[in-house]
Amino acid sequence: MAEPAARRRGGIRGNEATAGWLFVAPAVLILGLFLVLPIGMALWVSVSGWNGQGSPFAPGVPFVGAQNYADLFLADGLTRENFMISIRNNLYYVAVAVPAQTLLALALALVVNQRFLKGTSFFRTAFYFPSVTSSVAISVVFLFLFANSGAVNALLAMIGISGPAWFADPRGLLHLALGGLGLVDVADPPAALTGGGPFGLSWWEWLAGPSVAMSTIIMLVVWTTSGTFMLIFLAALQDVPVQVEEASLIDGANAWQRLRHVTLPMLKPALFLVVTLGLIGTWQVFDQVYVMSQGKPANTTLTPAYLSYRTAFTDFEYGVGAAISFVLFLIIVVMTLLQRWIMRDRDEVRPRRRWWPRRGSTS
Amino acid sequence: MVAAPREHLVTAPGRPARRGGLRTLVGTFLGYAVLVFFALVFLYPFVIQTANSFKTEADAAAHPLSPVPDPFTTAAFTKIFDSTAFPLWIGNSILVTLLITVGRVFLDSLAGYALARLSFRGRGAVTVMIVAVMAVPGVVLLIPKFLVLNQLGIYNTYTALVLPLLVDAAGVFIMRQFFLSVPPSLEEAARMDGAGVFRTYWSIILPMARPALITLTILSFQASWNEFPHTVVAVQSPQLFTLPRGIANLVSGSLGAGTQYPLKLGAALLATIPVAIIFVVFQRYFVRGAAEGGSKE
Numbered sequence: 001m002a003e004p005a006a007r008r009r010g011g012i013r014g015n016e017a018t019a020g021w022l023f024v025a026p027a028v029l030i031l032g033l034f035l036v037l038p039i040g041m042a043l044w045v046s047v048s049g050w051n052g053q054g055s056p057f058a059p060g061v062p063f064v065g066a067q068n069y070a071d072l073f074l075a076d077g078l079t080r081e082n083f084m085i086s087i088r089n090n091l092y093y094v095a096v097a098v099p100a101q102t103l104l105a106l107a108l109a110l111v112v113n114q115r116f117l118k119g120t121s122f123f124r125t126a127f128y129f130p131s132v133t134s135s136v137a138i139s140v141v142f143l144f145l146f147a148n149s150g151a152v153n154a155l156l157a158m159i160g161i162s163g164p165a166w167f168a169d170p171r172g173l174l175h176l177a178l179g180g181l182g183l184v185d186v187a188d189p190p191a192a193l194t195g196g197g198p199f200g201l202s203w204w205e206w207l208a209g210p211s212v213a214m215s216t217i218i219m220l221v222v223w224t225t226s227g228t229f230m231l232i233f234l235a236a237l238q239d240v241p242v243q244v245e246e247a248s249l250i251d252g253a254n255a256w257q258r259l260r261h262v263t264l265p266m267l268k269p270a271l272f273l274v275v276t277l278g279l280i281g282t283w284q285v286f287d288q289v290y291v292m293s294q295g296k297p298a299n300t301t302l303t304p305a306y307l308s309y310r311t312a313f314t315d316f317e318y319g320v321g322a323a324i325s326f327v328l329f330l331i332i333v334v335m336t337l338l339q340r341w342i343m344r345d346r347d348e349v350r351p352r353r354r355w356w357p358r359r360g361s362t363s
Numbered sequence: 364m365v366a367a368p369r370e371h372l373v374t375a376p377g378r379p380a381r382r383g384g385l386r387t388l389v390g391t392f393l394g395y396a397v398l399v400f401f402a403l404v405f406l407y408p409f410v411i412q413t414a415n416s417f418k419t420e421a422d423a424a425a426h427p428l429s430p431v432p433d434p435f436t437t438a439a440f441t442k443i444f445d446s447t448a449f450p451l452w453i454g455n456s457i458l459v460t461l462l463i464t465v466g467r468v469f470l471d472s473l474a475g476y477a478l479a480r481l482s483f484r485g486r487g488a489v490t491v492m493i494v495a496v497m498a499v500p501g502v503v504l505l506i507p508k509f510l511v512l513n514q515l516g517i518y519n520t521y522t523a524l525v526l527p528l529l530v531d532a533a534g535v536f537i538m539r540q541f542f543l544s545v546p547p548s549l550e551e552a553a554r555m556d557g558a559g560v561f562r563t564y565w566s567i568i569l570p571m572a573r574p575a576l577i578t579l580t581i582l583s584f585q586a587s588w589n590e591f592p593h594t595v596v597a598v599q600s601p602q603l604f605t606l607p608r609g610i611a612n613l614v615s616g617s618l619g620a621g622t623q624y625p626l627k628l629g630a631a632l633l634a635t636i637p638v639a640i641i642f643v644v645f646q647r648y649f650v651r652g653a654a655e656g657g658s659k660e
Contacts, residue, residue, distance in 0.1 A: 019560035020483030027474035027530045028489060034527035035496050038507030045510060055514060108401060116387070117394045125646055126402045129409075132642050132649060134589040136607040137631035140614055141412045144427070144624050151411050151427040223405070231650055284502040287591050291611050305502040309595070312506050322506050329503040 046322035056318070068323040076200055079311075079320060084199045086302040090283060092174075092210040093218060093303070098278040101222045105229030105274060106267075110259070112230070113237045124234070128227035135224070139291035142220045143167070166216050170298035174209025211300035217288050225281065229274045236270035237263070272343050279335045283328060304328045409635075416440070416629035423624045439625035440633075448601060449630060452609035456588060456634075459524050459605055463587035466529035468580050472572065474530070475538025476564055480547065490539070497532040502592065509596040523597040524605070528587060534579050541575035542568075578648045585638055585649075606634045 041056070049064045050056040071079045108127055112120045130138065145151045146166040153163035171186075179186035184193075193204040210218060240263060248262045264271075286305040289295060295302035295310065304324055312321030410430050415423045416439050417432040426433070443449045477483070478490050508527060512518040517526070549571070553563045569576070591607040598604070604612065610630050642649060 015560055016481045017483040020477045020481035020486065023477035023481065023564075024474045024486075024489050026470045027535055028492070030470075030527065030530040031492070031496050031532060034508060034511060035499065035504065035532075036492070038504060038511040039499075041510045041514070042507035045506070056510065057514070111394055111397050114394055116391060117398070120398070123398045123402055124650075127405050128649070129639075129642065130405055132585055132638055133635050134591070134607055134631075134638065136589075136591050136611050137635045140610060140627050140631040141408050143614065144415065144423075144628055145408060145411065147427075147622070147624070149424045149427065151408075154426075154428045227405070280500055284500050286502050286505075287611075290591075290595070291615055294615060305505075309505055312509075313596075318506065325503045325506050329500065332500050332503070 042322045042325060045318050046326055048319050050318045052312075052316045052318055064319065068319040069327070071320060072323060072327065073199065079317075080200050082299065082302065082307060083304070083324060084201045085205075085299050086304045086307045088201065088206055088208070089210070089214060089300060090285070090303045092208075093214060093285065094279065094282045096210060096215075097218050097221055097282050098275065100218070101225045101229060101278055102271070102274050104222060104226045106233050106271075108226065108230045109233035109237055110263075113234060124230070127230055130224045131227040133224075135287040136291055138220065138224060139288050142216060143292055146216045164212050167213050167293060168297050169212035170300045172208030172211050172300070173215060174207055177209070178207075208300075211297070213293060213297055214301050217285065217292060217301060220288055220292075221282070221285065225278070229278070232274055233267065233270050236267050240266050268343075272339075275343070276336055276339055279339055280332055283332050283335065304331075412628045412632055416625050416632050418625055420622065420625060423628075424622070439629040442626055443630050443633070447613060447626075447630070448604065448609060449633075451602070452604050452606045453633075455524075455604060456606040458521070459590075460584060460587045462525045463528045464580060464583040466525070467531055467534050467583040467587075468576060470530045471534035471579060472538045472569065472576060473564070474535045475540075476542050476568060478535070478539045479542035480550070481560065493532045493535050493539075497536060505592060505596050508593070512597055518597070519599050519603065521603065524594060524603060527597070528590065528593060531583070531586070534583065537579060537582075538572075538575060541572060545571065574648075577645070581641060581645050581648045584641060588638055610634060 045056050046068055047063060047065060048056060049062040049067075054060075071077065072083045073080065111117070112124050112127070114120070147153075148165050152166070156163040175184075175186050178184045184190060189204045193207070194202050197203040197206055244262060244266075245258065248258050253261070284305055285303050286309065289301055289303055289306040290309075293301040295306055305328060308321045308324035308328065310321075311324060312318045315321075411428065414430045414432055415427065417435055417437065418426075419434065419436055419438070422433060474493075478486060478493070509518070512523045512527070517523045550563050550567050553567045554560075558567075589607060590605070591611065594605055594608040598608075601609075601612070610627075613630060614627055
């Protein structure tokens with residue numbers, strides 16, 4: 001890659017080096033100025049007490065060290081409580097949304113890929129359509145669908161169920177399930193659970209599960225992302241050689257055995273990509289919370305992404321907001337690495353230099 | 364390759380058919396049942412949205428599921444154009460989307476070409492930077508982006524809405540991959556004939572890259588038309604709201620008081636239509652983009 005400098009000025013290679021830099025200069029400048037440099041600035045703000053007045057680099061802005069980070073994890077107070085609630089909410093959100101969207105996408109891809117069905121390209125288009133529409137516009141539609149007198153409750157009424165007031169219902173699904181099974185009394189939870197717990201939140205609060213309100217956002221996200229992930233699975237399915245399937249057919253494998261032992265193993269790279277993108281995406285939920293709930297009711301739809309925005313732009317605690325962003329960044333990186341480690345394939349010799357997400361690996 | 368095993372393959376699926384004729388029928392039926400069910404799940408919300416935007420408020424509240432407005436009224440749309448800043452939002456959205464799309468198609472392809480084809484010192488480092496930037500989650504950058512816009516003194520301007528989005532790392536990467544896949548013989552011939560690098564790029568390379576450029580145009584259009592979080596940290600003044608920002612404000616802000624579902628659904632519908640048309644016309648490019656670029660969020 002290190003091309004020796006052109007010996008003669010104006011030689012073809014010399015022109016090329018200049019042209020090369022000229023060609024990439026706008027991209028490097030814009031990405032550097034608006035994506036790389038800001039990360040450095042935010043790093044400073046996250047260890048400062050800047051309140052949004054003037055420049056964060058003005059001499060009067062105090063350096064507070066790790067104080068903002070300590071407020072999130074160690075110091076007892078509203079900041080830590082809100083942050084831990086947002087982490088809890090997002091953990092449940094990830095735990096439900098990622099498996100749901102992965103399984104739905106896989107199932108849709110397997111059905112659409114059936115050769116004996118006609119007109120599958122129409123259905124492929126239909127399933128993918130929600131993915132390309134605006135998240136704000138879709139959130140408005142879901143606000144209506146799940147409104148008290150909305151379509152979902154009308155549908156539920158048809159089968160004799162009186163639906164909840166979706167967006168006003170802070171009850172945790174796990175609490176409801178535990179109460180429904182008679183294991184605990186939700187109105188008077190056991191003292192062993194309410195007494196204490198990690199990071200200033202009681203065990204009882206940690207065990208709430210996603211709230212009824214949060215479940216609408218989960219449904220919305222699963223609904224919009226499944227189409228994209230289905231396409232990734234479809235691309236991989238079309239790479240499965242017909243001969244392999246036919247060979248297993250001759251060997252007398254039934255449909256389930258073919259799926260389990262032939263198709264799924266070949267889908268592993270696609271599965272890896274879908275789960276990784278899912279983990280990255282579900283920790284970033286912002287638009288839907290902004291439009292549909294603003295964290296309400298009772299903070300049960302609060303996510304770290306939305307909380308960092310709210311802390312900075314409504315409460316003017318930019319330092320804490322920036323600190324939340326960095327913690328979120330770290331969570332996403334750790335999740336990706338962890339997932340990479342769990343799904344590692346010992347037989348596969350992986351090129352060592354590819355440490356970044358494998359974009360385009362399905363094409 | 365050889366005839367014998369092929370015959371074998373052809374007869375093989377025939378064998379279970381004798382006892383499984385019924386099973387195939389049941390399988391086909393089940394397959395279509397699943398497809399139709401999910402087609403309803405994925406498309407019926409749009410039917411509900413369209414129908415309810417032509418209803419009266421009372422009708423929308425009483426019969427939310429019905430696909431037929433009774434009575435049919437365009438009152439919601441009249442109200443959208445008369446009593447909200449909708450025309451302004453549309454104007455802003457068109458302007459911003461046009462600028463960003465043109466910028467991305469030109470600058471992304473320029474950079475992608477250089478990274479694939481031109482040898483210059485630091486090319487490897489730039490490639491690594493592009494890929495690393497692609498991996499940074501966008502939501503994490505909300506506060507940082509605000510900081511830099513504020514520091515540069517362009518917060519709350521059209522420049523803030525457009526400039527940071529003029530280049531997109533994923534687009535550069537898609538173009539780079541495309542140029543790597545084309546044989547270099549044609550452009551080498553042009554260069555031997557004495558054409559300059561930019562001339563070669565402009566008159567030889569770009570026309571050849573048409574399919575990739577169309578994909579990039581469509582992805583850029585869709586992304587910038589729908590862009591929401593960036594507008595939240597880039598501008599504050601209602602004069603600078605784009606459609607997603609305006610609608611979000613209409614729904615969640617103080618203006619959102621009261622239900623007014625036909626109005627909100629109608630506004631959201633109007634914002635969806637351009638992308639829907641592009642999607643239907645250029646479907647295969649969307650599909651290719653999703654497969655090549657991975658999912659963007």
